[in-house]
Amino acid sequence: MAVEITSKIVGYRIKQQEQAAPAPELPEEDPLTVRIPSRPEGTLEAVSEKISYVGAEGRKKVYLLVSFMPVEGVVGGRRVVIERPVEFFFPSGQLSSEHQWITATMRSLSLAARGGYVTQAVADLRKVAWDKGLVRCGMNRWNKPMFHDSEVAAIAWSIQQILYRRGFLDQDGNQVPVEMLVERYAHRMQHGHAWQPPVDEPDTSPAAGAVEPIGGAAEQENAAKKPEGSGPATVGNCPECRGELIMMDGCPTCYAGCGWSKCG
Structure with a gap:
């Protein structure tokens, strides 16, 4: 449309293009602590584990299922996805006399998983002790037998190992940082398979503070020097x-x- 200029032009200015308003920054939302109200409908990926241990009542074998699902969050202003455990299931009839307590514990662990504090809950179960002696279950990183204070502690340690192999915990049962969980889930989406723990050569020297297993060289040497009648x-x-x-x-x-x- 033409515009007629009827007065003298004394100056001019080029109209600048308006800048788009910056996108609002996303609020931080830790995917590790996002509360999941309930188990979602449908199928979830799960790990089935056969746990074998030896205690005062002899050798026992039980089965445990742990279900996982992807959880979204916001870290550093960007949306991320990690994988979290959301359900623990202990098939009925394996330990009939204690079945109600096993069921209650698994339900509590599932609530802890959906509430974002399963790492602390499982670590606390490892402190449970009983009066029937030690329970042998699994091998440590030095390929030596692991002894636990109770059957509950042995099963809790086995759960930690499941979560370690899934990449959710480290080998000592500590929580893996959320940034690393994001990388592992992205790796899985890209390559089509889950993260795998590195395979290291077994370390034959005990770590600082580690207890040498019963029957080791030092124990046998001390036994040879033990005076008669001392045990x-x-x-x-x-x-x-x-x-x-x-x-x-x-x-x-x-x-x-x-x-x-x-x-x-």
Whole structure:
């Protein structure tokens, strides 16, 4: 449209293009602590684990299922996705007398997982002790048997190992930083398979503060120097944990507490 100029032009200015308003910054939302109200409908990816342990009541085998799902959040102003455990399931009938307590514990763990504090909940279960002696379950990073204060502690340690192999915890049961979880989930989406723990050569030297397993060289050396009458007489080594065998009720029994007995 033409415009007629009827007065003298004394100056001019080029109209600048208006700048777009900056996008609002997304509020921070830690995907590790985002509360999940309930288990979502449909199918979830799950890990099924067969747990075997030896205690005062002999060898036991149980099965455990842990379900996972992707969870969104905002870290550093950008949307991210990680994978979190959301449900723990212990099939019924495995430990009939304690089934109600096992079910209650699994439901509590599931609530903790959906509430964002499952790492602390599982670590706390490892502190549970009983009066029936140690329970042997699994091997540590030095390929030595692990001994736990109770069956509950043994199962809790096994749960930590499931979460470690899934990339959610580190090998000591500590929470992996959210940035690393984001990278591992992105790696999975890109390559089509989950993150795998690195395979390291077993370290034969015990770490600082580690306790040398019963039956080791130092223990055998001390046993040779032990004065007569200072403890029960040993009759060999346990085939399960290589600990000392002593005579109990006329039967060679493991003194280390793994539960092995020649008489069954």
